[in-house]
Amino acid sequence: MRILVCNVNTTEDMTESIGAQARAVASPGTEIVPLTPAFGPDSCEGNYESYLAAIAVMETVRAYPEPFDAVVQAGYGEHGREGLQELLDVPVVDITEAAASTAMYLGHKYSVVTTLDRAVPLIEDRLKLAGLTDRLASVRASGLAVLDLERDPDAAVKAIVEQSARAVEDDRAEVICLGCGGMAGLADEVEARTGVPVVDGVAAAVTVAESLVRMGLSTSKVRTYAPPRPKQFKNWPPNKG
Amino acid sequence: MRILVCNVNTTEDMTESIGAQARAVASPGTEIVPLTPAFGPDSCEGNYESYLAAIAVMETVRAYPEPFDAVVQAGYGEHGREGLQELLDVPVVDITEAAASTAMYLGHKYSVVTTLDRAVPLIEDRLKLAGLTDRLASVRASGLAVLDLERDPDAAVKAIVEQSARAVEDDRAEVICLGCGGMAGLADEVEARTGVPVVDGVAAAVTVAESLVRMGLSTSKVRTYAPPRPKQFKNWPPNKG
Amino acid sequence: MRILVCNVNTTEDMTESIGAQARAVASPGTEIVPLTPAFGPDSCEGNYESYLAAIAVMETVRAYPEPFDAVVQAGYGEHGREGLQELLDVPVVDITEAAASTAMYLGHKYSVVTTLDRAVPLIEDRLKLAGLTDRLASVRASGLAVLDLERDPDAAVKAIVEQSARAVEDDRAEVICLGCGGMAGLADEVEARTGVPVVDGVAAAVTVAESLVRMGLSTSKVRTYAPPRPKQFKNWPPNKG
Amino acid sequence: MRILVCNVNTTEDMTESIGAQARAVASPGTEIVPLTPAFGPDSCEGNYESYLAAIAVMETVRAYPEPFDAVVQAGYGEHGREGLQELLDVPVVDITEAAASTAMYLGHKYSVVTTLDRAVPLIEDRLKLAGLTDRLASVRASGLAVLDLERDPDAAVKAIVEQSARAVEDDRAEVICLGCGGMAGLADEVEARTGVPVVDGVAAAVTVAESLVRMGLSTSKVRTYAPPRPKQFKNWPPNKG
Amino acid sequence: MRILVCNVNTTEDMTESIGAQARAVASPGTEIVPLTPAFGPDSCEGNYESYLAAIAVMETVRAYPEPFDAVVQAGYGEHGREGLQELLDVPVVDITEAAASTAMYLGHKYSVVTTLDRAVPLIEDRLKLAGLTDRLASVRASGLAVLDLERDPDAAVKAIVEQSARAVEDDRAEVICLGCGGMAGLADEVEARTGVPVVDGVAAAVTVAESLVRMGLSTSKVRTYAPPRPKQFKNWPPNKG
Amino acid sequence: MRILVCNVNTTEDMTESIGAQARAVASPGTEIVPLTPAFGPDSCEGNYESYLAAIAVMETVRAYPEPFDAVVQAGYGEHGREGLQELLDVPVVDITEAAASTAMYLGHKYSVVTTLDRAVPLIEDRLKLAGLTDRLASVRASGLAVLDLERDPDAAVKAIVEQSARAVEDDRAEVICLGCGGMAGLADEVEARTGVPVVDGVAAAVTVAESLVRMGLSTSKVRTYAPPRPKQFKNWPPNKG
Incomplete structure (x- = not known):
């Protein structure tokens, strides 16, 4: 196909x-x-x-x-x-919805870690319309712009891991969704460092x-x-x- | 201004x-x-x-x-x-949001009467995102296409009044919002025939x-x-x- | 009129x-x-x-x-x-409802900053009944009694600004409602100091x-x-x- | 005591x-x-x-x-x-809250049968504030005024039974709350005729x-x-x- | 009986x-x-x-x-x-439901203080199904295993009091439910130390x-x-x- | 695998x-x-x-x-x-959750058609816990017992089609989930007769x-x-x- x-x-x-x-x-x-x-x-x-x-x-x-x-x-x-x-x-x-639905098979609550703070309400709104917020713990911003992700993957991973850890600890997430198409490929590294499943939307x-x-x-x-x-x-x- | x-x-x-x-x-x-x-x-x-x-x-x-x-x-x-x-x-x-907010000052619950059946989920979704569905009784379709409204206003009023009456009776609405920009100008007539306040979004x-x-x-x-x-x-x- | x-x-x-x-x-x-x-x-x-x-x-x-x-x-x-x-x-x-509805035209989420801690649940309950909590970020207390507002407006503004800043930063509000009829007249000053729109209910x-x-x-x-x-x-x- | x-x-x-x-x-x-x-x-x-x-x-x-x-x-x-x-x-x-809480021990969903149509939104609002609507199937009006209940208990029972039956059948209630202080004493009769538990608020x-x-x-x-x-x-x- | x-x-x-x-x-x-x-x-x-x-x-x-x-x-x-x-x-x-319903007669919001962190989602889920979460402020874990409660009641009370205080202060609870059958008998002591009503589920x-x-x-x-x-x-x- | x-x-x-x-x-x-x-x-x-x-x-x-x-x-x-x-x-x-998540990719709202009336609340509760009810139009019973499904597949299909049609028309579902493991294999037939996508949970x-x-x-x-x-x-x- x-x-x-x-x-x-x-x-x-x-x-x-x-x-x-x-x-x-x-x-x-x-x-x-x-x-x-x-x-x-x-x-x-x-x-x-x-x-x-x-x-x-x-x-x-x-x-x-x-x-x-x-x-x-x-x-x-x-x-x-x-x-x-x-x-x-x-x-x-x-991919927003596929990531969320997938995360819901893996833990009681999930969080999304995205790029800029201003992207947070957009993601919240899409998940709200999709009816997928009931088990959403939080949407968190790493502070990185979309194009920064490719420019400095190490900094990206570090910022994402930091917010993921807070999502797990403070917001009680058990799974993380990488909240940007540009994060494709970072899931393994983030998973290794956080100890929770990390879902790549693509x-x-x-x-x-x-x-x-x-x-x-x-x-x-x-x-x-x-x-x-x-x-x-x-x-x-x-x-x- | x-x-x-x-x-x-x-x-x-x-x-x-x-x-x-x-x-x-x-x-x-x-x-x-x-x-x-x-x-x-x-x-x-x-x-x-x-x-x-x-x-x-x-x-x-x-x-x-x-x-x-x-x-x-x-x-x-x-x-x-x-x-x-x-x-x-x-x-x-x-106008979707202004009509709904206005309706909420006038009755315990409100309904929207719109054009085609397929418009209903779009309106529901916009009101959901706007956080205005808590007192929404229903969104009902009159079955008229947008451009039919201007072509045959009498039929439009009749179809809107019929759905409005059902909204009041069956869905317990107390106020009606006219759910299409093209319905501008019909509010007085619909109000006269239904006995409840009718809000024009424009x-x-x-x-x-x-x-x-x-x-x-x-x-x-x-x-x-x-x-x-x-x-x-x-x-x-x-x-x- | x-x-x-x-x-x-x-x-x-x-x-x-x-x-x-x-x-x-x-x-x-x-x-x-x-x-x-x-x-x-x-x-x-x-x-x-x-x-x-x-x-x-x-x-x-x-x-x-x-x-x-x-x-x-x-x-x-x-x-x-x-x-x-x-x-x-x-x-x-x-005024509670008018302030909230107005705030919802101005930002993704809004907060209310009121007087005493004990007023918070009353405001939450009124907004809940009015169906206006979906985009409510928080109701916060400044700690001032109603009659203190007129006695010491400077202290009032300071306390309100402090809670407003926390509402924007921690609760992700983008608009502030002044949660007391006695705060009439403080909106401009609070807006100047917080950088977000401030709605006066009256x-x-x-x-x-x-x-x-x-x-x-x-x-x-x-x-x-x-x-x-x-x-x-x-x-x-x-x-x- | x-x-x-x-x-x-x-x-x-x-x-x-x-x-x-x-x-x-x-x-x-x-x-x-x-x-x-x-x-x-x-x-x-x-x-x-x-x-x-x-x-x-x-x-x-x-x-x-x-x-x-x-x-x-x-x-x-x-x-x-x-x-x-x-x-x-x-x-x-x-009694509104006590009846609802009691009903929730007895069935998956409950309904309230009250007096006039205009009482329905008041009851809904009180239950909403009390946080007891999640398992509320419906609030239904019997059409009887409060003082009619004592004047004609037989008609009262008949009207209440009719609405209770519809609550069970159409709204999927499994328990009925008698929604008026003046209905005190009718529970046994309504229960006998509907086959579901009937809760008296008093x-x-x-x-x-x-x-x-x-x-x-x-x-x-x-x-x-x-x-x-x-x-x-x-x-x-x-x-x- | x-x-x-x-x-x-x-x-x-x-x-x-x-x-x-x-x-x-x-x-x-x-x-x-x-x-x-x-x-x-x-x-x-x-x-x-x-x-x-x-x-x-x-x-x-x-x-x-x-x-x-x-x-x-x-x-x-x-x-x-x-x-x-x-x-x-x-x-x-x-007892989970009876404690929650009882707490709701006593304050605007209630919290549950339980044993291990892993018990929190189970309690949340039971209360969600029971339709009793609308006024739930939080479910908090004391960190004690079930069988520790009987082994060291003093440590149990201390840990429960600490989480109860945070529930009242941070989560705005006004009533505490003791979230474990094994906490039976600790209510008076916890109430004395926290100043809010404490409900024992049994x-x-x-x-x-x-x-x-x-x-x-x-x-x-x-x-x-x-x-x-x-x-x-x-x-x-x-x-x- | x-x-x-x-x-x-x-x-x-x-x-x-x-x-x-x-x-x-x-x-x-x-x-x-x-x-x-x-x-x-x-x-x-x-x-x-x-x-x-x-x-x-x-x-x-x-x-x-x-x-x-x-x-x-x-x-x-x-x-x-x-x-x-x-x-x-x-x-x-x-399978309950997989069917629902799958249905949500295919239409604005979905319904479940199951066996006996008494199964409805169980399915509703599982979907509620799974956080998948926001776009659930209804759970409907066909009236067939689980073991009847295999005994008389024609009657099963007929009863399921009837309830599916009502779900689409009255409850505004756009997708149907077959709500019983024993319905495996009936999806194609039901889809052919209803004109909407039919999801088999297995x-x-x-x-x-x-x-x-x-x-x-x-x-x-x-x-x-x-x-x-x-x-x-x-x-x-x-x-x-």
């Missing part, structure tokens, strides 16, 4: 790192296609960028010329998954996407995610403007 | 009707500027369109060349208010916007709605692409 | 200060009538006093001899708004009351707030006893 | 019936003292009356000249229990009060229910006015 | 101490029968042991050869109460059981707790294996 | 059917080992049986003589998963178990699911009694 794994920002290095993380967990026979949005910001660290990325991911995915079996949206705490579900017949898996989402395909399950089209109704669009898509 | 009232779809007639509703309630001395997004669908009836409209509203509002004191986003159950709050220093008021939002300006209050910039950080944008905005 | 702004305690100085705060935000053409209850305690700092004040406010307001368009109940975290809504045909706005409630009147909206009479049924009263009102 | 059982309205017949119900369940050695408020309405069917009754109960109880060991407030869904807890050192038990509250006294437990005075602070009262109590 | 008070572990000393605590609060005429499970662990400090104890308590209680009027399950945060309710016609009271449950019997109330058999349907059992009970 | 799929009842036919369902979805290279508990009831339809099955599953799984990589507990709405997590180092997946749980193993994730041992502490057991296990 073929799974599109779509980064939410336009930084190609991050797309590659996400793709590598996806391939590392994919089953034999699963082709991972990493995608970079055709437009948008080089990192998403707030609502404006997240909304823009949402549209960029949707347009990029539906412009993909080959058939595919599932889509993973590889941005943590970002908007847009619902729109993809309307546009596509194949399953759509958001890996989790790829296994969920594979599982849904294997079970023959896809998005319900009965109400919320029915295909868009016919519309007149003004100045959109841009190249028709 | 000057308040921008931004429609979320590109149907000019609807912008005008929203503008008229806004002016009808505005204080003397308040200038209402109705805006139509520079791009996007002619009506929003699902997540894809709503996300696209969110970005269109943001780009349109921030391209507005004159100073203004507040913005009303005039789409019911649509995305994007959080992004506008980041981009602007002036207050931003969403009117409610305009009064809230005026009040915030008068009190000298605007969006907190301390965390969630801090201005966007500097970014590199690829192929955006479109005309720079 | 004429708005009655009713203090909940019998301290005339506080009534005056509340009236001044109301007038400062009222529109031209709005007459503010500050009222002091005909009986009751000189300050409300607990349930007994709050219940007594609730009845005193109801009897005082309905004994007011002239027509009026709306009522603001100017006690933070006090009982009684529901009773006024039954007795009157005009809108009734409680001001917020006056703008809400004006808005409701302007929109022609008043309390739903369909169930909870229907007029009281005819009753035989024993020894009440007191002067008939 | 001596337990004051205070009716909330001034109808002496109802006080007697409540007293009889209390005595029927009291232990040997427990003296039940039924009290009628010194002032207030002949029945409570709304917020104004409920607030007035709250103050009337407080003043009546604290004017009681003899020592006592506990107080039962015998109004269903009425205000005021918190004020009594401040004024007294002995335990205070509200009986439940008397057993709770006795139990608290026997365990030497009373209201915590550490914060919410600390004794009122010293105050100046204007025109209160009435006879000093 | 006869009340079976069943310990959940097989430590006879603890059964005796629980029995003594039950007798101390029982009414004259109530016979307390302390029971030790016929099989299982010497203390319950986790889910495996708790599940085993649940079955052991059920089998032990239903093998009891004499008639009885009620059962108290004397393990804090343990499984099994629902099974006993199916098997028996008489009321079943769990005492609370005995009074609740007596009250239910006195009111003629028992478990609803209409749905959740209907008697088990006829089954074929393989290798169970063990002695038939 | 080897996954133990443990039935909760002692009906061998059902174990086989569960095993077949598990194998149908397992990856090449995954060995499915269906297990029947060594003791217990032939079907679980209530709390007593569920608690007994919980212990039987735990004892059966830990007595399994070969190494294994994960365990699926194949009972819908049954107790015991937490105990297995303590006893084992490998991942444990409950299939879902097997894919989750495989995914966890593939990602190298297992139960957190830091608190709730730490290995049991050393204990003295009386008369347990039975053959040592």
